[in-house]
Amino acid sequence: MTSPNLDAAGRYPAGSAAFPHRSLTGLAGLAPWEILFLLDEAEQWVELNRQPHKRNDRLAGLTIINAFFENSTRTLLSFEIAGKRLGADVVNMHAAQSSVKKGETLIDTAMTLNAMHADAIVIRHQSSGAVQLIADKVDCPVLNAGDGQHEHPTQGLLDALTIRHAKGAEFAGMRVTICGDILHSRVARSNIHCLTTLGAEVRVCAPPALMPADIEALKVHPFHDFDAALVGSDVVMMLRLQQERMSGQFIPSPREYRHLYGLTLDRLAKAKGDALVMHPGPMNRGVEIDSNVADLAQNASGARSAITTQVEMGVAIRMACLDVLTRRTRGLEGWA
Ligand code: ASP
DSSP, X not given: OOOGGGOTTOOSOTTOOSOOOSOBOOSTTOOHHHHHHHHHHHHHHHHHHTSSSOOOOTTTTOEEEXXXXXXXXXXHHHHHHHHHHTTOEEEEEEGGGSGGGGTOOHHHHHHHHHHTTOSEEEEEESSTTHHHHHHTTSSSOEEEEEETTTBOHHHHHHHHHHHHHXXXXXXXXXXXXEESOTTTOHHHHHHHHHHHHTXXXXXXXXXXXXXXXXXXXXXXXXXXXXXXXXXXXXXXEEOXXXXXXXXXXXXXXXXXXXXXXXXXXXHHTTSXXXXXXXXXXXXXXXTTBOHHHHTOOOOTTOOEEOHXXXXXXXXXXXXXXXXXXXXXXXTSSOOO
């Protein structure tokens, strides 16, 4: 494995031997090299996961708790698989079956997990900021698996890794259009932080009611016209309407929404010929994305869907994050 300060491309600053953060609560504020370090670390796990024997026991003896206060399919499963492939003991806590239902506070739950001497805690919570609150209270690294509409950092990283695999290492000059419910999307936020930090041009597109008021501060180009946003896009990332975070009516109807903001094959033709289609899942087929786009293997001009690749990269990224953040616990160089 290449040591970060020996990186041939000179991407890591000299003397920075390791990822310097104890927890991964968001991608906002990370340096470009820190993001690239995690992407580079994930490459070995992409390779391993493609082998018949997918096991490396470097986290043997460590305990990882996945505490999920909100529903999840891909993120929970991939964190569980990631921990197990690295040999850790992984336990899952579902809030629906926990003492949270009996009125326990988040801090008390955090203190309980801490007392069990977990070596890493992975948390998903419906409130923005809840994961940072727990990270400040416990002794071990905490990984944010999605907090409210704030951030979903491993999703941002796995999306960047997917783009890198499809389009090459250079993010500068790349145009990524993210379309959908930007207002309520933690995936949008983490992707915006990640991709702008790596030098990509990010366009965001949403109906006015689903666009954050302070969007310009995130160094992106906002659009309400999806057709205009798509022009020249290398990557088109579609997002679900986050109904569970909406109070009141944000769109006239799903039909009207699809008409203006759904990704159809006709509309995809407005992007670059070889555009990459992405979606973090779960998809609402026929609303924000048509099935023939979501399942597009590769058309004559090279456009294709990377949605299953995103899931594959998710396991590798989560292995990298668990490995990197537990290095100090394992007596290796890590956060100070
Ligand atoms: N799975 C992603 C998340 O947890 C996206 C979504 O739910 O729409 O944020």
